[in-house]
Amino acid sequence: QITLKESGPTLVKPTQTLTLTCTFSGFSLSTSGVGVGWIRQPPGKALEWLALIYWDDDKRYSPSLKSRLTITKDTSKNQVVLTMTNMDPVDTATYYCAHRRYCGGDCYSVWGQGTLVTVSS
Amino acid sequence: DIQMTQSPSSLSASVGDRVTITCRASQGISNSLAWYQQKPGKAPKLLLYAASRLESGVPSRFSGSGSGTDYTLTISSLQPEDFATYYCQQYYSTLRTFGQGTKVEIK
Numbered sequence: 533q534i535t536l537k538e539s540g541p542t543l544v545k546p547t548q549t550l551t552l553t554c555t556f557s558g559f560s561l562s563t564s565g566v567g568v569g570w571i572r573q574p575p576g577k578a579l580e581w582l583a584l585i586y587w588d589d590d591k592r593y594s595p596s597l598k599s600r601l602t603i604t605k606d607t608s609k610n611q612v613v614l615t616m617t618n619m620d621p622v623d624t625a626t627y628y629c630a631h632r633r634y635c636g637g638d639c640y641s642v643w644g645q646g647t648l649v650t651v652s653s
Numbered sequence: 654d655i656q657m658t659q660s661p662s663s664l665s666a667s668v669g670d671r672v673t674i675t676c677r678a679s680q681g682i683s684n685s686l687a688w689y690q691q692k693p694g695k696a697p698k699l700l701l702y703a704a705s706r707l708e709s710g711v712p713s714r715f716s717g718s719g720s721g722t723d724y725t726l727t728i729s730s731l732q733p734e735d736f737a738t739y740y741c742q743q744y745y746s747t748l749r750t751f752g753q754g755t756k757v758e759i760k
Contacts, residue, residue: 569749571697579689579697579740581749595654595748628696635702637685637744643696 534558536568536629536644543650544619550649554612554629561587561607567632568612569640570603572625580625584632585612621651655679655743659752665760672728674755676741681721685745688717688726691754692737700739701726731757 540552552570559566569584583603584592593601602615612629626648630640656679666672676686684704689697699708701717704724714729728735736759741752 571751578753579691579742579751581742581751584749592747630696635687635706637702638749639687639699639702639708639744640689640697641699641708643698646696 534631534642536631536642538627538629538644538647540627540647540649542648543652545653546620546651548619550614550616550619550623552614552616552627552629552647552649554614554644556610556612556629556631559631561585561605561610561612563587565634567638568605569630569632569638570612570614570627571630571640571643572623572627573646574622574625577625582616582627583614584638586632619651623649624651625649654748655682655746655750657741657743657750657752659739659741659755661755662753663756663758665758666731667760668731668733670731670760672731672735672757674726674739674741674757676719676724676726676752678722678724678743678745682743682745684720685743686717686719686724687742687744688715689740689742690735690737691740697740728757 536556567586570582585603626646628646631642686704688701691697705717
């Protein structure tokens with residue numbers, strides 16, 4: 533059974549750097565075709581795709597946020613870390629990590645429960 | 654960026670109704686489309702991928718179709734547990750974009 537869980541601060545101040553950790557089980561990030569993505573959702577708004585890391589350490593970022601995002605993996609710990617610099621109140625959202633499997637592209641077949649991050653001074 | 658436009662943004666329907674949600678891409682996406690269902694306070698759930706392929710465990714009343722820029726999600730007979738918000742997502746381009754969502758409410 534695949535599970536993922538996000539962890540990190542619930543409150544960050546403007547201009548600070550956010551570090552979120554996705555801890556997963558039930559799959560290995562060294563298996564071909566597998567990846568872990570990050571998606572966020574501001575309160576009451578739509579989903580926004582942020583970043584994805586593949587089993588081979590290839591990475592993809594949202595172009596509009598690329599300068600602020602870094603995604604890394606620690607295969608031995610079954611963790612993926614997302615950092616976002618220069619946080620702003622508009623970055624207030626629930627942040628989800630999700631298991632990516634190959635479906636002709638990126639399908640996010642299992643999601644974490646999400647973690648709400650509030651940006652406020 | 655490929656923009657994904659869903660319509661309608663919300664709809665009211667009754668149990669047993671046939672419901673259709675449309676997703677239009679700003680350029681062709683070659684069936685690189687997934688549909689997700691999200692209930693309040695919960696994470697999204699993958700329903701379909703490759704425009705028409707049903708994810709394992711998803712009821713067969715859900716179906717998808719389309720090509721090029723226009724895609725649809727159909728629920729053949731709406732059940733109480735289907736009241737939720739539905740999102741399309743393209744994975745054709747580097748920036749994987751979601752639609753703005755369609756909320757299906759009880760009439």
